[in-house]
Amino acid sequence: MSKVLIIDDNPSIGSALQMLLTLQGIDNDYCVSPTEGLERIDNDASISLVIQDMNFSEGENSGRQGRELFSKIRQRRQDLPIILITAWTQLEMAVELIKEGAADYIAKPWDDAKLIATINNLMALESLQREQMQRANAQQLAQQDLRQQYDLCGLIYQSEQMQSLVELAVKVARSDVPVLITGPNGSGKEKIAEVIQANSQISDGPFVRVNAGALPDELLEAELFGAEPGAYTGLTKTRVGRFESADGGTLFLDEIGNMSASGQAKLLRVLQSGEFERLGSSQPRRCTVRLISATNTDLPDAIRDGAFREDLFYRLNVIELRLPPLAERQDDILPLLHRFLGGQKNLSPSAVDRLLQYPWPGNVRQLENACKRALLVSGADILEADDFGLDLEAGAQSSMQSRMQVEPTRQMIEYVLQINCGVIAQAARQLGMSRQALYRRMDKYGISYQKSSSEQ
Structure with a gap:
C-alpha cells in the first residue's frame, strides 16, 4: 500500500497533516528529523511520496537544511515525489528545487483541498510511472529473450x-x-x-x-x-x-x-x-x-x-x-530511423520531433525511402527534417512529448542522447522533461552518464 511520509520538526504541523491525510483515507507516517526521515525511506518501500519542511533547527530560516534533505532523498529514491513545506522567506529556494525535480511546494498556511488534490494526483502519477517502468523493463527482457531463442531476421x-x-x-x-x-x-x-x-x-x-x-x-x-x-x-x-x-x-x-x-x-x-x-x-x-x-x-x-x-x-x-501501420506503433519509428540511417548521419532535435509527428502513410517502406533520400541529398553530418522530402507540416498530428506520454522507452532515451552527443540538457528538452527527470530515467534503465561541468 502507498504511504505518505511527513518530515517536519514542528509536532503541531505534523499532527495537522497526519489528521488531514488520515481523514482522506491516505496512509501516512510522521517523523521529526531528517535523519529519522531518511531512515524510514531506506527501510520502507511503501513510501511513495514525501512532504518535507525546509528548516529543522530553531532560528534557522534559510532553507539550507531542506535543500540538504531534498538532495539526500534524491540520492536514495530518484523517482520519489517530494512536496516542500515553505514559508514565504524560502519561496525562492522552493522554486529552485522545483526546477531540480521537486514535485510541488505548499506555503504556510496551506489549503487543505488543494494539498489533498496534489497528493492524490502525484501518487496516481507515481503509480502509473512505476507500472510503465515495470512494463517497459519486462518488454525489453521479453524482446531480448525472443531474439536469443529465435531468428528474427533482423526485424x-x-x-x-x-x-x-x-x-x-x-x-x-x-x-x-x-x-x-x-x-x-x-x-x-x-x-x-x-x-x-x-x-x-x-x-x-x-x-x-x-x-x-x-x-x-x-x-x-x-x-x-x-x-x-x-x-x-x-x-x-x-x-x-x-x-x-x-x-x-x-x-x-x-x-x-x-x-x-x-x-x-x-x-x-x-x-x-x-x-x-x-x-x-x-x-x-x-x-x-x-x-x-x-x-x-x-x-x-x-x-x-x-x-x-x-x-x-x-x-x-x-x-x-x-x-x-507504423502510425499505430510509434515506438518503432526511432529504432527504424537509426537502422536505415546506418550510423552514417545523425538527426537534429527538430528533425526527430517532426519525424515523430509525421503519420507515415507509406509505413516502413516510406520511412526507409525517406532515409535513403536524406542520405543522398544532404551534405551535412546532421540531418534536418527538410532533407527527408516529406510534407511534415501537413502530416503533423501531435508533439513528440505527447507521443512519449509519461515514460519514454530505454531505446528512445539512448537514441536521443546519442544524437545530442550526450548533452543531458539538450536531450531532456527534446524528451520534454527536466534534466533531473532524465537522470532518474537513466538511473532506472542503467544508462551510464557523466554530468558536464555546466550541469553539476
Missing part, C-alpha cells in the same frame, strides 16, 4: 504491438498450417513471413516469393504451376512453377486479395486436392509446401462484395497475423 521494433505479433509469429512457425498476414502496404508483411520461415521446421527449405495480385490470368497458371514445352508460343523448355520451386519449403503469396476470380479458383483447387498440373500437361503433381499469404485488402469486405471467395479465405486464414 527492428520496440513497440508492444510488434512484440505481441512477433511472439505469435514464432509460436505458429513450428506448425505447417497456412498463415494470413494482413496489414497496409509497406508495413513489413514480407519480413514477418521471413521470420515464420526462418523458425519453421522447414527453415532449410526454399522461401519462394510471388506477387500473386500482379499476375495476369494468362500467366498465373504457368507462373504458379509451371508449363511444358509448347504450352504457349515461344516456350521451348519446361518451366518449373513456383509451387514446385517451393517444394520442401515455404511459398509466400503476396497481395492475395488482388488475385483474379479465375486465379482464386485455380489456387483453391490446388489447396483442396494437394495436386496440380503443369500447363500443357495432364500429369498430376504433388509437392509439400507451407503456404503464407499476405494482403492489404479487407478480405471479409471483399467477400461481401463478391470480389474474394469465402472458401479460399478459410483455406488461407487458419492463423491471421495483423501487422499494424
